[in-house]
Amino acid sequence: xxxxxxxxxxxxxxxxxxxxxxxxxxxxxxxxxxxxxxxxxxxxxxxxxxxxxxxxxxxxxxxxxxxxxxxxxxxxxxxxxxxxxxxxxxxxxxxxxxxxxxxxxxxxxxxxxxxxxxxxxxxxxxxxxxxxxxxxxxxxxxxxxxxxxxxxxxxxxxxxxxxxxxxxxxxxxxxxxxxxxxxxxxxxxxxxxxxxxxxxxxxxxxxxxxxxxxxxxxxxxxxxxxxxxxxxxxxxxxxxxxxxxxxxxxxxxxxxxxxxxxxxxxxxxxxxxxxxxxxxxxxxxxxxxxxxxxxxxxxxxxxxxxxxxxxxxxxxxxxxxxxxxxxxxxxxxxxxxxxxxxxxxxxxxxxxxxxxxxxxxxxxxxxxxxxxxxxxxxxxxxxxxxxxxxxxxxxxxxxxxxxxxxxxxxxxxxxxxxxxxxxxx
Numbered sequence: 001x002x003x004x005x006x007x008x009x010x011x012x013x014x015x016x017x018x019x020x021x022x023x024x025x026x027x028x029x030x031x032x033x034x035x036x037x038x039x040x041x042x043x044x045x046x047x048x049x050x051x052x053x054x055x056x057x058x059x060x061x062x063x064x065x066x067x068x069x070x071x072x073x074x075x076x077x078x079x080x081x082x083x084x085x086x087x088x089x090x091x092x093x094x095x096x097x098x099x100x101x102x103x104x105x106x107x108x109x110x111x112x113x114x115x116x117x118x119x120x121x122x123x124x125x126x127x128x129x130x131x132x133x134x135x136x137x138x139x140x141x142x143x144x145x146x147x148x149x150x151x152x153x154x155x156x157x158x159x160x161x162x163x164x165x166x167x168x169x170x171x172x173x174x175x176x177x178x179x180x181x182x183x184x185x186x187x188x189x190x191x192x193x194x195x196x197x198x199x200x201x202x203x204x205x206x207x208x209x210x211x212x213x214x215x216x217x218x219x220x221x222x223x224x225x226x227x228x229x230x231x232x233x234x235x236x237x238x239x240x241x242x243x244x245x246x247x248x249x250x251x252x253x254x255x256x257x258x259x260x261x262x263x264x265x266x267x268x269x270x271x272x273x274x275x276x277x278x279x280x281x282x283x284x285x286x287x288x289x290x291x292x293x294x295x296x297x298x299x300x301x302x303x304x305x306x307x308x309x310x311x312x313x314x315x316x317x318x319x320x321x322x323x324x325x326x327x328x329x330x331x332x333x334x335x336x337x338x339x340x341x342x343x344x345x346x347x348x349x350x351x352x353x354x355x356x357x358x359x360x361x362x363x364x365x366x367x368x369x370x371x372x373x374x375x376x377x378x379x380x381x382x383x384x385x386x387x388x389x390x391x392x393x394x395x396x397x398x399x400x401x402x403x404x405x406x407x408x409x410x411x412x413x414x415x416x417x418x419x420x421x422x423x424x425x
Contacts, residue, residue, distance in 0.1 A: 039329055040069040044090070045101035046083050047074040048263060050285065054347050061345060062336045068329050073097065076263065082201060084110075084387065091116050096323035098330045104140035104149065104315045105383035106390075112143050117319045118327065120147045120334075127335045134352045140315040140379075150334045151317040151352045152343075155280040156368050156377060157207050158311055160287075160299045165192045165275035173300050177215055180303055184252040187275050194252045196274035198262030199401065202394030203382055205257060207278045208247065209397060210312055210381045213240040215304040219378070226384040228422070233415035241400050241407035248401040258398050278302070281350045281365040288361055299364040301371060313377035315352070392417035 047055055052074060059070045075083050084107055090096055091111070102108045111117050124130055124147055130138070133151060141149030166172070166183075169190040174180040187194040199205045214222050217236035224230045225237065247253050254260060254274070269277040270290035277283060287297060301311050318337065320330045336342055343351045349358075349365040358366045382390045396413050399405035405413070 039067070039326065040071060041099060041326055041329055041333060042097040043070050043072050043099045043101070043333075044087060044097040045072060045074050046076055047072065048076040050289075051076075054345070058337065058342050058346050061342070062333060065336070066329075066332060068332065070333065087111075091321065091323065094323075096321045098321060098324040098326050099333060100319055100321065101316060102149070102319055103383050104137075104151065104317070105379055106386050107383050108141070108149065108319065109143065110387065111319070112148050116322055117148050118322050118324075120150065120320070120331075123331050123334070126331075127338070129335075129338060132338045132353060134354065137315045137317075137352045141317055141319075149317045149319045150337070151315045152337055153316040153348065153350055154313070154352050154372065155282070155316070155350055156311055156313045156372055157278060157280050157302075157380065158299055158368065158371075159276055159302050160269060160279055160283050160297060160364065161276045162269075162272065162274075163296055163298055164272075165190075168192065169275075173298070174303055177303050177305050184247070184250070188250070188252065193254060193274040194276060195247075195254070196265045196268050196277045197253050197257050198260035198265055199258030199398065200261050202390075202397060204262035204265065204278075205244075205253070205397060205401060206381055206390075206394070207312060208253070209240055209244050210378075211278070211302045211304070212243040213237065214310060214312075214378065215306060216240045216243070218306050219308060219310055219376075222378065226378070226381065228385075228389075228418050231415050232418055233412045237411040237414060238407045241410045244397070245400050245403065245407060249403070253401075258401050281362075281368050284349065284362050284364050285347070287364075294361070294363050297364070299367060301375070308376055310376050310378050311371075312380045313372070314380040314383050317352075386421055388421045389417055392421070 043059075045055070052072065055072065059072070063069050075086055084102070087100055087102070088110075096116070102111070108117075129150065134154065137151040137154050138147060141147060141151050161173070165187060169183070169186040169192060171183045171186045174183050184194040197204050197208070213225070213236065216239040217225060221230070221236060225232060248257065265277050266279065266283045266286040268274060269279075269283060270286040270292060301309060304310070318334050320327060320334070324330055337346070338353055340353060340356050343353045343356045344359075347359065348356070349362050350369070358369070378384070381393070385393065393414065396405065396410050396417070400407065400410045
């Protein structure tokens with residue numbers, strides 16, 4: 001996918017630097033909407049510079065075929081903590097884009113509830129999307145039986161590691177969590193930064209906590225916590241926060257991690273600045289671009305000591321706003337993205353579109369495609385919790401990492417946030 005590190009982290013292949021200005025596709029030509037003049041759609045997303053380049057290739061091909069231009073307004077690296085707020089402001093302020101990219105679950109649900117996006121049920125039928133896409137991911141954009149989005153990217157968060165650093169530290173791929181911590185310690189002793197990471201925006205460090213919580217709570221309790229069916233003021237949450245605080249204090253996470261920019265992690269890993277990154281398949285875009293030999297890196301599922309073994313995942317896609325006066329053109333743009341050729345042009349290595357062949361050289365991504373088919377995954381935390389609750393979590397997480405809040409206090413604060421979010425206070 002041409003995904004941003006936004007996560008939500010996620011789902012495009014991540015670039016390393018930020019895009020400061022909107023990318024504008026060539027406009028002009030005829031209008032498929034029958035207006036008699038040039039038609040231009042506005043697309044909002046969170047492309048980084050590298051992503052934007054491949055997205056532009058798709059949009060240029062779209063214009064060549066349809067005469068419909070597209071301008072892109074991007075907020076790179078912002079993630080689920082920032083981007084939806086910007087989008088919401090534009091929608092409420094009468095400056096809505098025609099189409100926007102977003103994550104599924106609780107992130108896009110408020111836009112659905114407020115009727116700011118249109119139903120795509122008839123569009124699915126018109127273009128036969130049910131037969132073009134992986135059906136499980138369609139469910140991520142279906143609310144009360146109605147399809148509101150077009151899922152194009154499916155991602156999983158796993159460990160990507162440097163084989164050279166592992167060899168220098170004399171360690172092997174861990175199969176248990178205890179072994180994972182031994183690997184951390186051995187890397188640090190060898191003078192190697194064990195993990196890369198960036199706490200700005202919150203979502204990157206969140207990946208570690210949800211991994212730890214999957215282990216301390218187990219799959220069933222973890223699911224209940226994410227759905228707020230049970231109290232967060234419990235021992236499993238305390239234990240997960242304690243591990244997070246320990247990893248920060250030991251500097252297994254980078255020193256000052258909460259102030260670091262997560263959009264730099266992929267490039268830093270490709271540049272050999274740390275042994276491991278907790279990332280999605282998009283990291284391989286940077287690895288390949290850096291011409292790292294395939295033997296110099298690997299990937300594995302974060303060990304949880306739990307059965308079933310699960311990892312974090314999420315889906316991203318495109319939505320059409322209810323404010324758009326160019327719905328027909330917008331639907332045509334979405335459909336253009338569902339072609340195999342568009343997905344190949346977009347370098348979407350973790351596409352939901354069926355029939356897209358693997359990208360040569362993306363060996364880690366190909367491995368994750370197999371694991372996604374073999375193992376269950378849980379929905380990443382900032383898509384399974386409400387926006388209000390995840391923002392509260394980000395504050396608590398920062399306090400824990402920086403040592404200003406104990407794990408026990410953090411668990412109690414999380415439960416208070418849950419109560420407040422449910423009561424609307």
